[in-house]
Amino acid sequence: xxxxxxxxxxxxxxxxxxxxxxxxxxxxxxxxxxxxxxxxxxxxxxxxxxxxxxxxxxxxxxxxxxxxxxxxxxxxxxxxxxxxxxxxxxxxxxxxxxxxxxxxxxxxxxxx
Amino acid sequence: xxxxxxxxxxxxxxxxxxxxxxxxxxxxxxxxxxxxxxxxxxxxxxxxxxxxxxxxxxxxxxxxxxxxxxxxxxxxxxxxxxxxxxxxxxxxxxxxxxxxxxxxxxxxxx
Numbered sequence: 001x002x003x004x005x006x007x008x009x010x011x012x013x014x015x016x017x018x019x020x021x022x023x024x025x026x027x028x029x030x031x032x033x034x035x036x037x038x039x040x041x042x043x044x045x046x047x048x049x050x051x052x053x054x055x056x057x058x059x060x061x062x063x064x065x066x067x068x069x070x071x072x073x074x075x076x077x078x079x080x081x082x083x084x085x086x087x088x089x090x091x092x093x094x095x096x097x098x099x100x101x102x103x104x105x106x107x108x109x110x111x112x
Numbered sequence: 113x114x115x116x117x118x119x120x121x122x123x124x125x126x127x128x129x130x131x132x133x134x135x136x137x138x139x140x141x142x143x144x145x146x147x148x149x150x151x152x153x154x155x156x157x158x159x160x161x162x163x164x165x166x167x168x169x170x171x172x173x174x175x176x177x178x179x180x181x182x183x184x185x186x187x188x189x190x191x192x193x194x195x196x197x198x199x200x201x202x203x204x205x206x207x208x209x210x211x212x213x214x215x216x217x218x219x220x221x222x
Contacts, residue, residue, distance in 0.1 A: 004155075006155075033210075040214075041214070042116070042211075042212045042213060042214045042215075043156075043201070043203075043210075043212040044212075045209055045210060045211075048209070056209060058209075088153075090155055090156065092156075099161075100146065100158050100161045101146065101158065101203075101210060102158060103148075103155040103156040103157070103158075104155050105154055105155040106153075106154070106155045108153065
């Protein structure tokens with residue numbers, strides 16, 4: 001248990017669906033991250049939030065929309081995804097950029 | 113552009129062996145380097161974090177070293193156990209950005 005929770009753990013959606021992934025951290029951290037992990041590829045950073053402000057958008061398609069209402073919660077809104085978006089989506093948090101990142105268990109997403 | 117490489121991609125060893133996992137990176141301007149463990153279908157567990165000013169960190173049977181000038185880090189695992197079987201990832205950080213390697217899949221045979 002790392003103090004970072006993600007829901008749902010598994011999600012199957014059609015290409016026309018809208019769904020949201022949720023991440024919550026109980027560590028009092030200031031920075032939160034979304035990563036995508038596809039088979040046989042390195043973990044890819046998608047978005048970074050620091051003190052609720054987005055500081056990084058790593059050229060992510062607009063069908064992925066992040067939201068950070070407060071420093072403890074992070075959402076990833078999904079809309080009209082493609083099958084190639086199927087992956088493990090991991091959330092992480094850290095006190096600041098020079099500190100350890102703590103990861104949640106991930107959401108396994110399958111887009112049909 | 114920072115690139116992180118991990119060698120070997122996969123490793124299978126008998127229980128009890130000492131082993132070394134390698135990580136290399138192309139840009140030495142990093143804040144820190146972190147080693148993670150990932151079990152199949154699970155999230156990442158942080159093992160060791162080395163700040164850019166440090167040379168090594170130790171935790172139990174694990175020892176990680178960092179040589180920024182040569183762009184290398186090693187993770188040393190002493191007296192390996194079947195429970196050490198997992199994928200080991202290294203990541204180097206710039207400003208709010210972690211770049212990950214593709215990992216080394218370790219299997220320790222009983």
